[in-house]
Amino acid sequence: MEKIAIAPMLDWTDKNYRYFMRQISQHTTLYTEMIVADAIIHGERDKLLSFSSEEHPLVLQLGGSDPTKLSHAAKVAKEYGYKEINLNCGCPSDKVQSGSFGACLMQEANLVADCIKSLQDATGENITVKHRIGLDRNEDYKQVYDFIDTVHNKGGCNKFIVHARNAILQGLSPKQNREIPPLRYDIVYQLKTDFPHLDIMINGGIKTIDDINTHLSHVDSVMLGREAYYNPYLFAHVDNLYYNKNNPVKTRHEIASSMIPYLENIVKSGGKLHHTTRHMIGLYHGCKRAKLWRQVLTTKIIQSNSLDEYKELVDYMVE
Ligand SMILES: Cc1cc2nc3c(=O)[nH]c(=O)nc-3n(C[C@H](O)[C@H](O)[C@H](O)COP(=O)(O)O)c2cc1C
Incomplete structure (x- = not known):
């Protein structure tokens, strides 16, 4: 059962980084950078999608909001043998918004459900979603509750990776959007209480093994982003602690x-x-x-x- 993951991070979680992290932890789930569906359809597929077998288990994160294009991209990607496909509904950058995907999709739960269904039909596999707890200054729990409810019931999505912050769509850079909106872990815990049958992975500001343990007593799994990049050796104990291994810990x-x-x-x-x-x-x-x-x-x-x-x-x- 998946417990720990390293977040998709543009320009950071490329194949070289992933190979390096595999020297530290064999079992942590790794994610690609976000790859836009159009790039897969029109671009250099091998360059975008190929990876070495050591990188498993590896999840592909897709960006897009057109169900037809997404399913086309997913069919291409399926040949490469990713563990899973994840749809980005959490990125607030202007570039992503102008393509009408990323965090602004949280306002379009029905469209996300269509995308998930289309991706599932194309691959025959479960698709997951990564998103925020809300948009702009709206701190109403109903917003994220309804999003998950629709994407699960209409789209069949069973796994949600929740970055425990709102995304501010106007006026903040992506970097500020990872720092300024306050972390509200209680919202993610509440989601697990309200949707006990769904797989809920928490993300945002998690830095230590103690943090991980606290979150695991509330939700199913934990995703680390920046700390995994700045302090990769944190993962040296992960296989033994969370995947029941008894391996010598590498120096x-x-x-x-x-x-x-x-x-x-x-x-x-x-x-x-x-x-x-x-x-x-x-x-x-x-x-x-x-x-x-x-x-x-x-x-x-x-x-x-x-x-x-x-x-x-x-x-x-x-x-
Ligand atoms: C350099 C960088 C690039 C990122 N690129 C992506 C991305 O491609 N897709 C995505 O869903 N999130 C992206 N994120 C957000 C992370 O996946 C994660 O949600 C965020 O950093 C919060 O987790 P953390 O506090 O553990 O870093 C990026 C974050 C960073 C720092």
């Missing part, structure tokens, strides 16, 4: 070393180490040599693109 040094073959392949194929190492900057978060690790990854490795330089750094980082 940071072991994790950094385990990336060498992957990085070697990148260099051999003419790629840039930095495209992967930029996601590893937080590995030593809170440790004595964290600053050095960060500095070398963000300067020397970019300039030299040298695997030897990376190996030297890793040797120096022995704890």
Whole structure:
């Protein structure tokens, strides 16, 4: 049973980041960045959708609001073997709103239900939704209750990932929208009480194992975003704590070393180490040599693109 997930994050949760996180936790569910249905239909499919088998379990997040286009994109994506498809109904950026999807879809529960049905018909699989607890300054619980009620009853969606903040559609940037509207976890807990048969995953501002444990006593599962990026080593204990494993917990040094073959392949194929190492900057978060690790990854490795330089750094980082 899925307990812990790392949130979809544009520009962050790409395949390089996901491969890195897999060195830390084998069982945490990972998400792609949001991929717009139109991009899959018209763009470079392999580039957008391919991933390595180590990344499983991996969920594809789609953006869009046209049931026909979404089902077309989902049929294409199905060939790649994702664990699940998730529909983004929580992103407040202007660009996304002008395409009439993301958080503004919370005002269109019937359309979301149609999208879910169409995605389910296309794939034969369960589709999930990620959304907020409300829009703009409206703090009425009924808004999110009705949204879930409709998307579940009309669309057949059984799993909801709830970012425990409102989305402010006008006047705030996406970044501000992740910080300014207050977190209201009680709303998400109430949803689980009112829809006990649905799978409710909570998201927003979750930073520690203690936080995770508190939330798991109210809802089914927990999704972390920024903390998973800034402090990836937090996930070192996740498999043992939440997936009944009894594996030796890897050290940071072991994790950094385990990336060498992957990085070697990148260099051999003419790629840039930095495209992967930029996601590893937080590995030593809170440790004595964290600053050095960060500095070398963000300067020397970019300039030299040298695997030897990376190996030297890793040797120096022995704890
Ligand atoms: C850089 C960045 C990019 C994001 N991109 C997406 C996205 O593509 N789709 C999505 O549903 N949410 C996106 N989010 C929101 C996160 O999935 C998550 O809901 C939010 O960060 C709150 O969780 P947190 O407090 O644990 O970070 C993004 C967040 C960040 C920081």
